Amino acid sequence: xxxxxxxxxxxxxxxxxxxxxxxxxxxxxxxxxxxxxxxxxxxxxxxxxxxxxxxxxxxxxxxxxxxxxxxxxxxxxxxxxxxxxxxxxxxxxxxxxxxxxxxxxxxxxxxxxxxxxxxxxxxxxxxxxxxxxxxxxxxxxxxxxxxxxxxxxxxxxxxxxxxxxxxxxxxxxxxxxxxxxxxxxxxxxxxxxxxxxxxxxxxxxxxxxxxxxxxxxxxxxxxxxxxxxxxxxxxxxxxxxxxxxxxx
Numbered sequence: 001x002x003x004x005x006x007x008x009x010x011x012x013x014x015x016x017x018x019x020x021x022x023x024x025x026x027x028x029x030x031x032x033x034x035x036x037x038x039x040x041x042x043x044x045x046x047x048x049x050x051x052x053x054x055x056x057x058x059x060x061x062x063x064x065x066x067x068x069x070x071x072x073x074x075x076x077x078x079x080x081x082x083x084x085x086x087x088x089x090x091x092x093x094x095x096x097x098x099x100x101x102x103x104x105x106x107x108x109x110x111x112x113x114x115x116x117x118x119x120x121x122x123x124x125x126x127x128x129x130x131x132x133x134x135x136x137x138x139x140x141x142x143x144x145x146x147x148x149x150x151x152x153x154x155x156x157x158x159x160x161x162x163x164x165x166x167x168x169x170x171x172x173x174x175x176x177x178x179x180x181x182x183x184x185x186x187x188x189x190x191x192x193x194x195x196x197x198x199x200x201x202x203x204x205x206x207x208x209x210x211x212x213x214x215x216x217x218x219x220x221x222x223x224x225x226x227x228x229x230x231x232x233x234x235x236x237x238x239x240x241x242x243x244x245x246x247x248x
Contacts, residue, residue: 031239032056032115032144039140039241043110047134049099049127050117052079053086057113064092065109067102077120077157099127107136114143118167119158128174137246141175143167147182147238167238175242182238 036056040046044062048054051066066087071078079087079094087094097103099114100123112131121127131141148161155161162170164180171177200209 035142035144035239035241036060036113036115039142040111040113045109046111046113047102047104047109048113048115049131050077050114050120051087051094052077052083054092056115057092058089060091062091062110065104066092066094067097067099068094069098070096099123099130101126102130102134104134106133107139108134110136110139112139112141114141116144116146118143119145119154119160119162122159124160124170125173128170132174132244135175135244137244139244139246140178141171141240141242141244143171143240143242145238145240147236150236162238164238167240171240171242175244177240177242179241180238181240 033056037059040057040060040062043060046057046060046062046064048057048064048066051068054064054066057064066079069078071080071083079096084094095103099117099121112135114131118124118127135141145167146155146158146161148163148166151161153161164182168177168180
């Protein structure tokens with residue numbers, strides 16, 4: 001297969017993947033769900049930066065505060081009237097604001113989530129400084145973002161993509177990085193998506209399981225096609241966990 005055909009195959013799969021992404025549970029959401037519950041499951045207060053609808057926090061027991069920009073309609077970014085209604089449920093509270101200047105007191109949150117958000121933030125250094133300020137000592141930051149070593153050119157709505165070294169450097173200037181995983185093909189987190197499959201089987205969600213598996217295979221095929229077209233071996237997503245110095 002020549003490079004032109006490989007690139008066409010990759011672009012076709014990429015378009016198909018984004019058609020499916022809003023309605024299916026694939027590998028990436030399964031790993032995010034695992035990390036959110038592992039590090040935020042016992043937290044009294046969780047801050048979700050760029051929350052919008054925050055589906056991965058729906059089963060957390062503590063208070064979940066979502067911070068996002070106001071949006072005029074149900075846009076991809078920010079809280080619209082519709083996404084506010086969907087987010088504000090149970091112990092979920094929505095707040096308008098920016099990550100670079102957050103309206104919260106010092107050391108207020110046990111856990112901060114930044115799921116596919118940092119690539120949208122204009123002042124990433126200022127946002128990291130604010131995260132450190134609002135985290136309690138020993139509190140955790142869970143962050144995911146596209147891998148800039150694989151996708152150096154930012155996607156639509158993205159200001160930048162981070163290489164693993166660049167992301168570690170940014171966060172390490174403010175917090176202590178504990179883990180930096182890469183989802184595919186080197187990262188160990190792929191196994192965590194089996195938790196979602198097991199739960200679907202146990203709950204009898206067979207149709208959802210079929211859609212889940214189809215989405216996962218499309219994701220893998222897309223990435224394999226990308227690597228083949230560029231004759232390299234890399235990863236698509238970075239998953240980082242960092243802590244503020246203090247009691248864990």
